[in-house]
Amino acid sequence: MTIRIPARRNPHVRFSGVDPDLGPEEFLRLLDERNPTLQIGVDISKVKVTFRERGGTRAYVVEVDPEAFRRIMASPRLSVGWTMVHASEDLHVPTCTFCASYGQGRSSCPAAADPTKAVCTKCGAEGHVGAACPVRMGDATVCCAACRRVGLEAVGHPTGFSGCRCYKRMWRG
Numbered sequence: 001m002t003i004r005i006p007a008r009r010n011p012h013v014r015f016s017g018v019d020p021d022l023g024p025e026e027f028l029r030l031l032d033e034r035n036p037t038l039q040i041g042v043d044i045s046k047v048k049v050t051f052r053e054r055g056g057t058r059a060y061v062v063e064v065d066p067e068a069f070r071r072i073m074a075s076p077r078l079s080v081g082w083t084m085v086h087a088s089e090d091l092h093v094p095t096c097t098f099c100a101s102y103g104q105g106r107s108s109c110p111a112a113a114d115p116t117k118a119v120c121t122k123c124g125a126e127g128h129v130g131a132a133c134p135v136r137m138g139d140a141t142v143c144c145a146a147c148r149r150v151g152l153e154a155v156g157h158p159t160g161f162s163g164c165r166c167y168k169r170m171w172r173g
Contacts, residue, residue, distance in 0.1 A: 011066060013088070013090060017055075018057055018058045019057065020052070022080070022081065025047075028045055029042060037071065040068050044064075045065075072087050095159060095167075097131070098111060099112075100120065100130075121158055121160060122142060123142065123143050124143035144164055146164065
């Protein structure tokens with residue numbers, strides 16, 4: 001058995017409201033051109049994740065160096081091309097979609113071999129996963145399984161919600 005000490009991770013910034021026609025490299029180039037005081041360092045920064053947002057825009061999660069992170073967080077509304085984007089810290093807390101707990105993914109879940117131990121991330125009920133749940137976000141029956149386990153107010157938000165007290169506790173340490 002070998003033990004590995006994880007390397008220190010550079011900060012990740014989520015940029016929301018990005019024009020969907022911009023590719024990752026073009027986004028970084030325009031961000032650097034339109035906001036020269038940030039000194040992002042296009043050669044150092046890397047787009048880690050990209051996904052669609054509800055309004056048809058895109059969001060990019062970018063790994064930046066700590067100094068650039070401080071400058072970005074000091075002025076979170078930034079110009080990119082013809083649009084303004086909003087920057088926020090991207091705090092990743094692994095959330096298991098099988099047992100609805102924080103700190104692990106589904107692939108490393110010890111309960112994943114037993115389908116009867118599935119816990120829904122939407123309604124908090126046991127016996128099924130969130131993908132098979134008939135409850136829709138916004139319904140009165142949405143319930144956080146992690147909050148319910150520890151006795152906190154669980155109704156009104158799903159497991160993995162960024163405003164969840166258990167979720168916040170995980171990334172604060």
